[in-house]
Amino acid sequence: MSQQGYVAAPPYSQAQPGMGGYQGGFGAGPAQPLYGHYGGPPQAFNAPPTGMMKSPVSSAAGMPPPPVSTHYNPNAQQNGAHPQRFAAPPTVPYSQSQHPLYNNMASPGLPPAQQLTNQMSAMNLGNYAPGPMQSPPPPTSSVTQQPFQTSPPPVMGQPQMPPGPQSPHMSPQMSSPLSPPPTMTMAGPPMGGMGSPFPGPPPPGPGGFQPSGLGPAGPPGFPQQAGQFGGHMAGPQPGMPGAFPGAPAALAGPPQKKLDPDSIPSITQVIEDDKVKHGDEIYSTNIRGQVPPLVTTDFRVQDQGNASPRFMRCTTYSLPCTADLAKQCHVPLASIIKPFANLPANESPLYVVNHGESGPIRCNRCKAYMCPYMQFTDGGRRYQCGFCNCVNEVPAFYFQHLDHMGRRVDFYERPELSLGSYEFVATLDYCKNNKPPNPPAYIFMIDVSYNNIKSGLVRLICDELKTLLEKLPREEGAETPAIKVGFVTYNKILHFYNVKSALAQPQMMVVSDTAEMFVPLLDGFLVNYQDSKAVIHNLLNQIPDMFADSNESETVFAPVIQAGLEAFKAAECSGKLFIFHSSMPTAEAPGKLKNRDDKKLVNTEKEKTLFQPQKGVYEQLSKECVAQGCCVDLFLFPSQYVDLTTMADVPSHTGGSVYKYSNFQMETDGEHFLRDLRKDVQKSIGFDGIMRVRTSTGFRATDFFGAIHMNNTTDVEMAAVDCDKAVTVEFKHDDTLSEETGALVQCALLYTTISGHRRLRIHNLSLNCSSQLSELYKSCETDSLINFFAKSAYRAILNQPLKSVREILVNQTAHMLACYRKNCASPSAASQLILPDAMKVFPVYMNSLMKTAPLVGSTELSTDDRAHQRLSVMGMGVEDTQLLLYPRLIPLHNVDLNSDTPPLPLRCSEERLADSGMFLLENGHFMFLWLGQACPPDLIQSIFNLPSLAHLQGNMCALPELDNPLSRKVGSIVNGLLEKRPNSMKLHIVRQKDKPEMLFRQFLVEDKGLHGGASYMDFLCYVHREIRQLLT
Ligand SMILES: [Zn+2]
Helix, strand or coil, rough: CCCCCCCCCHHHHCCCCCCCCHHCCCCCCCCCCCCCCCCCCCCCCCCCCCCCCCCCCCCCCCCCCCCCCCHHHHHHHHHCCCCHCCCCCCCCCCHHHHHHEEEEEECCCHHHHHHHHHHHHHCCCCCCCCCCCCCCCCCCCHHCCCCCCCCCHHHCCCCCCCCCCCCCCCHHHHHCCCCCCCCEEEEEEHHHHHHCCCCCCCCCCCCCCCCCCCCCCCCCCCCCCCCCCCCCCCCCCCCCCCCCCCCHHEEEEECCCCCCCCCCCCCCHHHHHHHHHHHHEEEEECCCCCCCCCCCCCCECCCCCCCCCCCEEEEEEECCCCCCHHHHCCCCCCECCCCCCCCCCCCCCCCEECCCHCCECCCCCCEEECCCCCCHHHHEEEEEEECCEEEEECCCHHCCCCCCCCECCHHCCCCHHEEEEEEEEECHHHHHHCCCCCCCCCEEECCCCHHHHHHHHHHHHHHHHHHHHHHCCCCCCCCCCCCCEEEEEECCCCEECCCCCCCCCCCCEEECCCCCCCCCCCCCCCHHHHHHHHHHHHHHHHHHHHHCCCCCCCCCCCCHHHHHHHHHHCCCCCCCEEECCCCCCCCCCCCCCCCCHHHHHHCCHHHHCCCCCCCHHHHHHHHHHHHHCCCEEEEEEECCCCHHHHCCCCHHHCCCCEEEECCCCCHHHHHHHHHHHHHHHHCCCCEEEEEEEEEECCEEEEECCCCCCCCCCCEEEEEEEEEEEEEEEEECCCCCCCCCCCCCEEEEEEECCCCCEEEEEEEEEEEEEEHHHHHHHHHHHHHHHHHHHHHHHHCCCCCCCCCHHHHHHHHHHHHHHHHHHHHCCCCCCCCCCCHHHHHHHHHHHHHHHHCCCCHHHCCCCCCHHHHHHHHHHHHHHHHHHHHHHCCEECCCCCCCCCCCCCCCCEEHHHHHCCCCCEEEEECEEEEEEEECCCHHHHHHHHHCCCCCCHHCCCCCCCCCCCCCHHHHHHHHHHHHHHHHHCCEEEEEECCCCCCCHHHHCCCCCCCCCCCCCHHHHHHHHHHHHHHHHHHH
C-alpha cells in the first residue's frame, strides 16, 4: 500500500521552505494592517451594507443565496456586538403564545421571572448580584409584572449602545439592557442550614463512591496549577478535600432543611428559554463572535460568511487575548467540528466551486484556502491572507475589479468570497498517486458461526440487505449509486463470493489460512448492485441455509478486517466494512483475544488497562485502514464479555461506529438492530479524508479528539467521516490575539465523495478576542464545553485513575466559576454562589458526566458497556453529548392531543415523576417508557390494549399501534425521536418499583447516582465550597 504521492501532495503536507511547516506560518507575516486597507472601518468579513446590496445575480447554480439585509448592520461586525441588539424585535410575544407552554412544567403556571423570585425567596436568597458598572437591578415587582419586557424596542438603528454585559444566552426573565449580568445565587442560610454536606469522604456503601481516603478538609486554597486535560493530565491534586462528592450522609439526616429543587438552575428551563428566544428564527452568520442558539433549539441558518453552527461550535466565541488570561480562567478553548453535518431541507446544500485545472486558490505561505477573510488590495491584483497576513498575487484567471468598498464586484457570485462553508473540486494534485479515485465500496461481512445462525440473525441480515441495497447513498443528481458492494461470510475461516452479473449462481471461495489473508478473486467480488442484483439476491437467499447446520462457534476477527482492507487495496478504492459479529475471536489467528475482564481492577490504579486496547495486530490494522480509507463499522451481538475495547479499536480510529446488542433476541432486538443498520448504510459520508484546521496568528490547534487517526500533530486522518461524527479541536495561544482583528479558524477537509469525486470542504469561522474575561464568560457555550470535557476526560482515563480524572473535573469546574466570581461578578457575600449566565447549568452537565459509566468505578457495570460508551462519545457532536448527559424526560399521560408540539420535557429527577403518570425518557442510546403504579386503567387500555398494568408482559419492547388518539400520539412522539437520533433505541417499558426500573433510574441525572456520584444539588453545594476555598 503505497502512500507515495499522497502525503507529499501540496494541499496538506508541503511545508514552505524556511517556514518550518505549520507553525512557521504564525507570527512571521509582514506587519501590515489586516483589514481596513481602504481606510474604512475594519471589516471582519464582507456582508453587504444595507442599501448597498447587489441584486442577486441569477445565473449559475453555484450562486449563494442573496443575503437578508435586515440582519446586517455594519457596526455589528466591527465591535463584535451581539446580534440581539440589532436584530428585529422578537415577533412572537412571549406572554401570549408561550404562556401555555409553561403550564406543563413542573412549576405550573408561573412565568419564569416570578418563578425565579419565588425560588429565591424560598431559598432566602438576596437579589442576584449586581454586575460591574451597572445600575441596580429593577425592583422585583416590576420584573414580576412584566417578566418579558426585556428587549428595549429602540435599539434598532442605534448601534452605539453602551457595551453592557449582555449575554446572548440571557434568559428573558433575567435580562434587561441595564440589568446586572445574570447570576444564580445561593445564599448563606440554606448553605448554613445544610451544615457540611460534604464532610469529607462519603460513607462507603450503596450509592456512594469509594472512600477517597482523604481527610475532610485539605489545606485551604487550591494548588495554583489545576489539572488540564489535553495531551496528558496532571495527577491528582494532593490535599484536595474528598475531591469527588459522594453521597452525602448529611442530606439524608433528619435536621436538614430541604432545599427547593426548583431554586437551582434548570437545563429544561434554559432549553425552553432559548427556544422562545431563537426558535424558528433565521440565524445569519454575518457577525463575528456571535453565539449561536443552543443545539436543542430549532432554527434556520443563513450562511453569510461564517460556517453554520451545525458544522462548527465553540466553547467560547470570544477568545481571551493572552495565554495568561486563558490560563487564569481555565475555560478550554475548543471547537467541535462536524464537517458533514446534515442540513435541514430548508437550508441549501454546500455550493461546489470548480476552478478547473488551476484548483482552489490558496495562500502561498500558510496554504489557507480562498475565503471571506482574504482582503483584496491593489485594485484587485493582490490579496492579503487573513490567517498569516501574507500578501499574494491574484492569479490572472481569478482577477476581478474591486468596488468602491474594496470588495470584488463578483463577491456574491463566488461562494468562496461570501460564504462560511463551500466545497472546491480537487485537482489530481489532491488525489493519491495523482489518479482520480474510484468510487468507494461497501463490504458486508457476516459472522455465520453457530450463535448467529441459531438466533436467526444471519437470515435477518440477508433478508434486510435485499431491500437495503436498493437505498445505497448516491451523489445528489446521480441516477444510481456509484458505490460497489461485496460479500463475505466467516467463522474461523472466510468465504468470499463472486457475484459477477454474468454468473447464473454466485461462487464461493474459501480462505482458511487466516494468518496470511488475501482476497482470492478480484473480478466479481466488488460489483455494482443494480448490475448484479439477481446474483446477489440468489446469494442472500442461500447464505442462511448454507450454514444452517454449522456447529462452528469459534470466530476470527482481525483477518476479517484484513480481508476487507486487502479487497479495497486490490480495487484501489476506499469504503466501509459492515461487520456483523457475535463473539470474542478465540480461534487461532492473528488478533486472537482472551478474556482479560477483571472486576478487581475497578477502582484501582490498574483500572485504566480495562480501557486500553491490546497492542499489536489491531493497532497496525488501524493504521493500514486509515491509509487506505477503509472505515470499519462493527455490529456486535455478544452474549458475554468480548473485549470490546480491543475489538472496537479499528472502528474507533477509522470513523466507524460500534453497535452492541447484548444477548440478541430476534423478537426484542431485531427491529432495533435493523433501524440502526438502515440509518448507517444510508448516512451521508465522505471517505479517505484528511482534515487540517488552520488559524490566524496568535493561536493554533493543539489537540484533536474523535474517531480519527493522527500520524503527526496537524493532519487529522479520517478513513471516513459521516454526518454524525465530530472532531473536537483544542486551541492554545502562541501569541497575543488582537481585539480588533479577532481570530479566524478554517477547517479544510479533503475527501472522496460517495461517487468517487475528490473534494475539499471548507468551513470558516471568525471569533472575537477580548482582554476582558467577562466577554469570554458571556460568550461561552455550555453544551460545547461539556462535549470537550467529556472527550478529554474519556481520553484521560486511558492513562490515569478514574479518581484523579474526576478530581480534575471538579477542580476545573471550581476554577472556571471562581475566576468568574473573582473577575467578573461584583462583590457579594461569600455565601452566594454566582454563576455566569451562559454557564449556569454547566454544573448539572459536569455532575452527570462524572456519573457516566466510564467515569464511575462500579463493579456492577459491564466492562464492555463502559468501553462502548467511552468510544462512542469520542466521535460525538455537541447535540449528542448534550442529550447523553441530560436525557429528555417527557410526560405522556397528559399530552395535548390537539397540539403538534410534543410535551415539554421535565427535569431528570425522581421528584418529577408521578405515580399516576406515564413518562418517556431517552438519551439517544436508551429509551424508556416508565409507568407509575397508579396509572389509570383507561390510560393502560389506550396504550397497550390491556385492562391494567398487571397484565403487562415483562419483555415488551414496542407499543402496539391502536386506533385511538392517545396511542397514535404517543406512537408519533416515539417514532419522531427514533427518526431524529443518529442511533436507534430499544424501547424499554418499565413499571414503577419493578426491578428493571433501576436501569431507568440511573438516567435521572439530577438525583444521586445509582452506582455512585452526587445529586445535582449536592454537587452544586460541593462546588460552591470549592469555589469559596479558591477565593480565600
Ligand atoms: Zn496565509
